[in-house]
Structure formats: structure tokens, C-alpha cells
Amino acid sequence: MSEPYDLIVIGSGTAAQVAIARVRARGWRVAVIDHRPFGGTCALRGCDPKKMLVSGEEVIDAARRMKSHGVDGDVRIDWPTLMAFKRSFTDPVPDKQARHYLDIGVDAFHGVARFSAPDRIEIEGRELVGRHILIATGASPVPLNIGGEELVSTSDQFLELETLPPRIVIIGGGYIAAEFSHLAARAGAQVTILQRGARLLPQFDETVVGWLMPSFGALGITVHTGLTADSVSQTEEGLIVRATSPNGQLIAVAADLVIHAAGRVPELASLNLAAGDVAVDQGKLRLTPGLQSVSNPRVYAAGDAAGIGPPLTPVSSHDAKVVTANMLDGSNARPNYRGVPSVVFTVPPIAAVGLSEADAHAKGLRFRVNAASVPKWFTARRLNEAIYAYKLVIEKDTGVILGAHLVGPSAEEVINLFALAIRSELTAEALIDTMFAYPTVASDVGYMLA
Template sequence: MYDYDVIFIGAGHASWHAAMILLQAGKKMAFVERDVVGGTCTNYGCNAKILLDTPFNYLDGLKRYQGIGISELPKPDWTSLMNYKKKVISPLNKIMEGMFENAHMPVIHGNGKLVDAHTVDVDGRKITAENIVIGTGEHAMKQNIPGKEYIHDSRDFLDLDSFPARIAFIGGGIIAMEFASIAVQMGAQTTVIEYTDRVLRMYPEKYVGRVVDKMKAAGASFLLNHEVKEISKKGSSYVLTFADGSTLETDYVLEATGRAANTENLGLEDLGISYSRRGIQVDDHMRTSVPNIYASGDCVDKRIPKLTPTATFESNYIATQILGINPNPIQYPVIPNLVFTLPRISQVGVTLEQAEAQPDVYDIEVAEFGKRLLFEAKNQPDAEFTFIFNKKRELVGGAFYGEDAGTNADIAALIINQKLTGMQLNQMIFTFPTESQALLNLLTPLMLKKV
């Protein structure tokens, strides 16, 4: 007889969604958490980011109307905004823990380590379960260079009480570019340092270039093909020394060069569960090499985007496996992804790069949304949609640039996943005038176009 039906190691999105389904089925469960309940996204990731980002997104929109209805722009107050963020976000983990406890799903705080297929040791306390789900997420990586103790990560930035006058971002990926977009709006001397020859390599270069140009026009600097070799302290500031001998002085250093799966101190090797820095290896039913031990979310070794919705999807799927109601292997839909730069860039399905490399397989159509429907594009002339079709004129991918790029990608994902045809879209009516209706109006004729 086990203590629980399921033990979740980690209490973030990769775990608690499955727990809520299993709870309705009468299962007995517990969470083991060594950090805070809710995980990265809830406490120091997505939620905090979007709360802090939203005023800057509005401010960016107001700038487009300056001189045509808007005369004086408001000035952002970081201290007040951060106080609000702490008021809203900080209690969430306690609220969630209380919800779990009230549902008789206790949270056991401490490091959970696998002892055998059914036993977890939490700092000396052994608990057992029929099934175990590992949902431990990832952590920010840090370069092993002299002065690494001066480096901050995304968690630090999202809890920053006062904004620095100068800030340097090491890395040109999603996190760095999102935070740099905020820093530019704050009026900080912003520098993005990238080891390769371009930032945001996972997104279409033509749209990334527009974001970069806009940030440069606002005062940001981009140091491409630069490698930081050392960081030293100079009074109250810091000096970054690059491989070519050049230097940069700044007040705050944030590194966002990647994340690694949280696999340490889990006892994986003792049970023969394979893993790497990329994560834990699972089969097509999300099972590790020990059949009753599953892994979910960012701690999994996978090629699909490591996003909160992906973790939620996997968590829900694992619940169906534990309940024995779904014999099928996991099948991922196309997954839209969005970078919260100003403006946004999103993509879904077949990428523009893939389509350009296979012109015999795909057709590319560009719809200049901003130039054709400026009022619907919220006065953003360069807002644009790029649609990717197969030779049957079915939508298979898309890339979007503009304030509403996230909504655009979501609608495209629905069309792709449901394999909707141009004729079916032609039978739909959306609200007007909205960004979703604009996408429908621009996309439908292209899908009905005879090639």
C-alpha cells in the first residue's frame, strides 16, 4: 500500500494541471517542492514579465499616435510598477499552496530524490506512490568566467527595485530581447551582447531586423560577434572585457544565454534514468525508462518549444496515462510561440526559413497588414503577416510582426491544427474591426487563390 497514488516532484505547470484532473478522478496526491509553489512561470517568469511589460506595450502604442491625438506621453515609474508587481505576483505561490492543501494535496517542502520506482526521499523523509511525475523545470545558466558573481539572471531582473541607468544583456535570445525592449523604454543605456552574428535566431530575420532597427533608433546598442571574457568591478559600476580586448562599462549585467534542465540531486542515475543538460529522456508516452515514472515540462529532453502551454499540454496528457483512458502516444499540435519585444514577433508551424529552403513544397505570401489596413493595425505601418501554404493551398505556417502578433499566431494555429480550408474560412464571420477579422480578410483570398 502506497502513501499516495501520485507524487509530483515540482509544483509548477508541468505538475499541477495533471493533479487537478486526477483530483476529479479521486486520486490521492502530494507535491514535493524545493523552491516555490507554482514554478518559474507563476512566480518569476511569464506572469511577472507580462505584468511589467504591459505598460511599456501601451506606451509604445501611444507613441504611434503622438501628434495625431496624443500630445504628451506618460513617463514610466519603475519603482511604483515593481511595487505593484510584488503586490500581485508575490502572494500567488501561497494562494496556490493553500488551494492544494484545501484539496487534500499536501505540499512537502524540500529536495525530492528518487530512492526506487515508488519512493521519494524528501530531506530524510520517505514517501511512496504508485506513480511519480517529475516536473522540475529549468534554471538559468551562467558563464564560468572571472567576475561571474556580478552577473544577474532573469529572476533578479523581475525583482529589480530600481532601474539602472546603464544595463548590459549578455545573450540575444528571447529573455534578453524582451527585457532590453523594456530597458530602452525606461531610457536606460541599453547594450545587447551576442556571441553570434544575429539576435533572436529562432525568428524570421526580416522581422527581427525591424525590432533591432527600432531599438537602435531609440538608443540601444548591439554588439554582435562579441564574447565576454571577464567582468570586473569599478566603483559602483562594472567593466565587461571582450575577447578582442575591448571593454564596456555598465551599471547592471544580466546574462540570458540559455537554460538547463533541473536534473541534479534527483537520483536519476541510481534508477538508470537517462538525462543530459537538455533534460530527461522520455518515450512517446512521457515515461522515463522506469515505466511508472513520468517527466513533464521544461525538464524533458525535447525539440519542441519549451513553453508553459507545452508543459500544460504534457501534464494533461500524463493525467490521461495514469488514469488509463488514453492508449495513444502523445501527439503535439503545431505550437505558436511569441517573443514580447516591442512590437511582438510570433510564428507557428512551418517556419519562413524552412519554407524558403523548399520552394517546391511551400508557397509564401506576404500580407502588408499595416499598409493596407492602418487603422486596424493600430497605426503601425510595418505590421505584417507572412503566410506559408503547401501546394494544396492549405495553411501550414505563419510569421507575424506587430502589436497583435500573439493573437495572429493563435488564430493561425487553430486553422492549421483543424486543417480548415479557404472555403470554410469563407463561411466565417468575425467581429469588426479587429485584428482577428483583418487576418481572416487577408488570409481567405490567399487560400482560395488558384496556383
């Protein structure tokens, strides 16, 4: 017997939680399905647990910088204890989420969800019928298609390590590679990055990434660019990763752990989308501007599964608001990704929002660039931090801030001021005229824009 619902949500992360809260407030009958523990990537396997581990390396880095400047003694990361601290946050999440579903009258199911018809989902031998269906399954690692791929660990597995192996190789050069390499190196591991591209963090401005790169060398991280991983093999001494360059140069790196950090794709493979008449093109859902399936109007998608906006938690929340407005009221809402900030939680962090200089050129805009490395500013000097820099893109005719790219102390917080400015189309003059508390990192914003 089929069970009818106003909305079936596949996935239980940020997008799912926002959507469920909004439709339940209107009295809709809702089912949520996840084949993993309830809570989603951000709370269990992504940004939140990662940031809790970063708390440990921030202390290590601060002590190192302030040694001989009034701070004495050595500190180190106790990996098992730091991991236990992380688990103090993550472990309660699934049960807490399950209780929340019960409290608000949402039927929660564990298992792999599959379409059996355009309006039907099979789950563990049951069939649910949905007036609307939301795909919020998140993303999964892109296949590497190399020999020995089964020996490669995911970022999820790294975040569950009880002990840290002494030799780590990371395949890829984006957010995960940068963040995990900093963390593991500060915890005492020997880290090697194998990046196929010409540089790390290709999503970020090249100049600003260049200012960050000395931090990798200072931590003893070996960075190989222009190398493609070909295979991973097991030996008596551990793992061997082999990689080649475009000109045929071959290298082999020994490791105790190899981490996949080469990108993620929408997690759709298990959904049997063909049975649901849900159109897909090259591994991505075909969606209208309102995040609705072009082939099955009952179906919507949000967050990483939608694959439209940047793969960030605030985007998942924003997508869910768009989707529920369209479901509930027949609105013609569309997502607005203007001014979405992005942060890499290395220490120090790198952050960006809005247009890069290359983007502004491509759009044919008239603009000026304010850029400088400023380790002698008070913000950096009081922390004895050698890396502090900015690059701002400002429209010439209007003074409107188009983009901001930061590296250094509190970049992850200050970028939010620029995000507000870009989303609200504020001018450089408006921020210059703002009276920020002093001395704070935010008070540097006026000097950056002057």
C-alpha cells in the same frame, strides 16, 4: 517510516497543477514538492509577471506613437510602482496555491527533492514512496562558464528589481534578451545586448526579425552580434563585461547590471537521478514518446523538465494531460506539438506558429509564401505604428496553412487564429471566407492570405 503515494510531483508549476487536478479527481493520494514558493515559473518568475510589466511599456509606446496625433503630454514608467503592480499578482500566488493543496487533500512539501531509490524521494529528512513520480521541475539558466559569472543576474532577479539600474548589459539574444531590452529601455535604462549568434531571435524567421529590428535602434538599444561574453568583473564604477568576436576583436562594456539571457536547460541537477535509475543523456531525460523514463517506468516528465516540446506554458499543460492519461488509464498517449504558437512580447510583438520557409524547404514540400511589410494598412496607420508585417507559408496543392510569422500590432493575438488553422488543417480559403469583425486586426488575415 516511508509514506506511500500514488503520485509524487516534483515542481509546482503549470504541468504539476494540471497533473494533480486530474489524478486527484480519480481519488489518487498525491504529494507535491518544491524548493521554491509554490506556483511555478510562469506565475511567479516568467510569463505572467513579465506581461504585467509589459503593460507599462505598452502605454509608453502608445503615447509616443500618438503624440502630435491627438494625444498630448509626457508619460514615463515609474519602475517601483510598476513593480508593485506586478507583485499584486505574484505575491498572493504561493499562499493561494498552498491553501488549494490543503483544500483538495494534497500533501505539500517545501525543500529539495532527491531520489533515494527508483520509487522513493527524500525531502527534508522524510522519505516518500511513489507508485508514480512526475518530474516537473522546469528549467534553469545554462551555465555561462565565464569569469565573474557570480556577478551575473538571472531573469528571475530582474523581475524583482526594486529600482532599475541606468546601464544594463544582456548576455544572449533570444526571448528574454529581446523582451527585457525593450522594457528596460522604455523605462529609461541604457541597454546593450551581446549575442554570440549572427542575429537576434534565431528561433524566428529571419525576414520577420529583420522587420522588428528597427525598434531596437529607435529605443537606443545597442545590439552586438557575433560576440561571445568572456568575463564580468567588478570595478569601483560598476561592472565591466568583456566579449570577443571570432576574429579576436575585443570589446568592453560598462554596466550596473548584467543579465543572463543565454538559454535555459532542464532543472535536474539536484534530483540524484542515478539513485532513481532515471536515465539521462547530455543533460536531458531519456524518455519514451509517452514522456515516460526509458529506464524507470514509474517516472514521467512534463514541461521544460521533459525538454521535448517547445519551452512554453501551453506545452507544459499539454504534456501533463498526456502523462496523466498514460498513468491513469495505461493509454499510449503521445504529445502533439503541431501548431504551437510562440510570441516574443516586445512592443510591437513578434509571433510565429508552424513551419518556417526553411522548414518547408527542408521537408521538400510544395508551397508558396505570402509576405509583405504593410505599415500603410489601416491597422498600422490608426496606431501610427511603423512596424507591421507578415510571412505566411501555404501548401500549393491543398491550400493548407503550414506556417505563419507576424510582427506588429496584436500579433500575439492574431497568431492564435493561425494556430487553430494549422492544428485543424484549415485552408487559406477557409480563413478568407470567414467574416471577421471589422475593423479589427483579425480582419487583416484574409488580405494576408489572398
